[in-house]
Amino acid sequence: MYLDDPNRKLLEIDTDTRQGPVIFRWLTLGMEYLIGVILVALIVSVSCNVVGRALFNNSLPWADELARMLFVWLVFIGAAAAFSRYEHIAVDALVRRLPLRIAHMLYLLQHLIITGLMVVMIWGGYQVLSRSSGRSAIMDVPLSFISLSLVLCVIFIAVVSIWRMWVSLNVIRHPEREH
Template sequence: MTTSPTPPNAVISEAPTLEDPSVYLNDPNRKLLELDTETRQGPLLFRWLTLAMEYLIGAILVALIVAVSSNVVGRAVFNHSLPWVDELARMLFIWLVFIGAAAAFARYEHIAVDALVRRLPLRVAHMLYFLQHLIIAGLMLVMIWGGYQVLTRSSGRSAIMGVPLSLVSLSLVICVIFIAAVSLWRMWVSVGVIRQPHRQSTDLPGEH
């Protein structure tokens, strides 16, 4: 079996190449502020805490799915549901929200409009990053104080399982303390960039 040769003037169509989404998702100006466990960027404590929170999120999510599914099956098949499952699901969901918010903040995964800051010079961009994290740290300090007040005054227990309500509120305190600490570290890195804008990024504080 013979194949016909390709005509010399034939145009060979190539498959369209997909654009790398990292062009839109990764901001080179904020690279020094990111926590990366693979490249060991950022303080070791923050990196380990982020990994621990992500494993905790996975465990909570599995427990939440099992708890809710068991009651769905119980109602549909056995016409019976466990009353404490709904209470457990609510408490797990609260922990999932706050621990997830802290882990997402460490990974820079919260929704943000960065069309302007991506186009600014490195030094000017870090001026805005410093202001941003200064505001975040201030808000978190207020929430830490409020969370402490809630913890010290929460003496009640849940209606069915008898779990201390302070244990549920603890997720909020852990979340805001971690976000405040990461914000302070990022402010320190931004100060280093602002004060020494001509240094190479590998020599700036906070990269390792």
């Protein structure tokens, strides 16, 4: 049984089946590898701290700070990769029963809202980045580096969303054409 919405298939980015623009596929694949590297680094950082506390009764001050930074990057890169692959939770009971053209009208509205929200978040993220002058207490990393993960994530989501609006517009205008 096919669990995904067949109307949405045109909007998906899949690195396995080579569906979607090549730049989005490469960026998604790169993000997925980066997620793996960050996850390993996060596990190593937390494990070092646990071992240090348990065996030597001494925690590593940098390990907690590094784990927090890695977790923030992991969340935002993961959100962008999941959005790219259409893996966020969605209620699609209505849209899967609609004809292709009407479904894409709803997808167009959905991605118009998403793009609008991402533009607001890009602006807010830029404000945070431009005012962020501090550094982390232990590792002396610029705090703007942590905020950068949000900005990069929402820029990627906005660009993918704009591409999906374009695809939906083409389906709405020419539903009979094979897209």
